[in-house]
Structures are given as structure tokens and as C-alpha cells.
Amino acid sequence: MSTTPSPASSASGPVRVGQLWQDMAPDMVDRERMLRVIAVSGTHAQCVVERDEKPGMAGRETRPxxxxxxxxxxxxLIEDAVDDAxxxxxxxxxxAMTSxxxxxxxxxxxxxxxxxxxxxxxxxxxASALRN
Known part of the structure; x- marks a missing residue:
């Protein structure tokens, strides 16, 4: 699986590595299950459980x-991926704001x-543009 954006999109754009999603299945909403995308292929995303009220579930990888x-x-979508820039x-x-x-x-x-x-x-x- 690669880290490039997938062609499949959500309402917010393509599924990308680093995004945080809430599982909205009726049995998962009460558990506040949150999944972080760790890899994306052409058809599937691999996720890790970042938060789950059920003990022992956080940190586990999901099936694709x-x-x-x-x-x-x-x-x-709870949190979009942020690039380095x-x-x-x-x-x-x-x-600046904390100072x-x-x-x-x-x-x-x-x-x-x-x-x-x-x-x-x-x-x-x-200044950088002038130097170049």
C-alpha cells in the first residue's frame, strides 16, 4: 500500500494517509471508535484504531x-491529513500566538x-525569490 492519495473520495476529498475517521456504525458510535489511515491502495485503506472505549482495541490494525x-x-472525517509544509x-x-x-x-x-x-x-x- 502506498501513501499517495486514493482516487476514491469522500465528501471532503480523497482518502489519505494520516486522516482520522470516526466509525459511524451504530455499535461503534457509542464506543467512540476512531480510525487513523496508515496506508492506502487503489481500492482499500488500512487503518489503526486510535481510540475505542472497548478495552484493548486501541492500537490494533483493522482489516483493509x-x-x-x-x-x-x-x-x-474528523481530522484531515496535514503535509509537512x-x-x-x-x-x-x-x-506567534502563544507568545x-x-x-x-x-x-x-x-x-x-x-x-x-x-x-x-x-x-x-x-527575499528567497530575490536570491534565486
Whole structure:
């Protein structure tokens, strides 16, 4: 199985490695069973149980699941996969927002911190383009 996006899609896009899905089967909803996609082939996804209220189930791999099922009401996408570039940008914004001073910063303070981080990224990208 590869880590490339599958041709089968859900309402949110293709099934990809790293996504977290909730199993919406009636007997699994109460157990809050969450599955993380660890591999995708042309027709199936391999998942690992990331959360399950039934003792001993977390950490187990599932049988391969048909990709077409992810496009139905059988599963609900909880968390999409994040690529490395997005992860690095997210980390920069988190650092900027967590460095906002004060005991109870306002939403505007957080917005200004994010704007400063955004402006720094644009400046760094422009400087890099000029060097090349």
C-alpha cells in the first residue's frame, strides 16, 4: 500500500494517509471508535484504531477497508491529513500566538500576532525569490 492519495473520495476529498475517521456504525458510535489511515491502495485503506472505549482495541490494525465506504455515512472525517509544509506553517503561527503577552489576551491580540507571522513569512519568501 502506498501513501499517495486514493482516487476514491469522500465528501471532503480523497482518502489519505494520516486522516482520522470516526466509525459511524451504530455499535461503534457509542464506543467512540476512531480510525487513523496508515496506508492506502487503489481500492482499500488500512487503518489503526486510535481510540475505542472497548478495552484493548486501541492500537490494533483493522482489516483493509473499501475506500468507497469512506464516501458514505459509514464514516465521518474528523481530522484531515496535514503535509509537512502545512505543519511547519502551523507551528510558526502557534509560536506567534502563544507568545502573545498578558494574562488574558483578546482575539485582536491573537489576530495581530498571526498577521505579524504572516508578514514575516511573505518577507522571507520574497527575499528567497530575490536570491534565486
Amino acid at each position: 477497508m473499501a475506500l468507497r465506504r469512506f464516501g458514505t455515512s459509514a464514516f465521518k 502545512d505543519q511547519a506553517l502551523y507551528a510558526r503561527f502557534l509560536v 502573545v503577552p498578558g494574562a488574558s489576551p483578546s482575539p485582536a491580540d491573537y489576530a495581530m500576532a498571526a498577521l505579524r507571522a504572516h508578514q514575516e513569512l511573505i518577507a522571507a519568501t520574497a
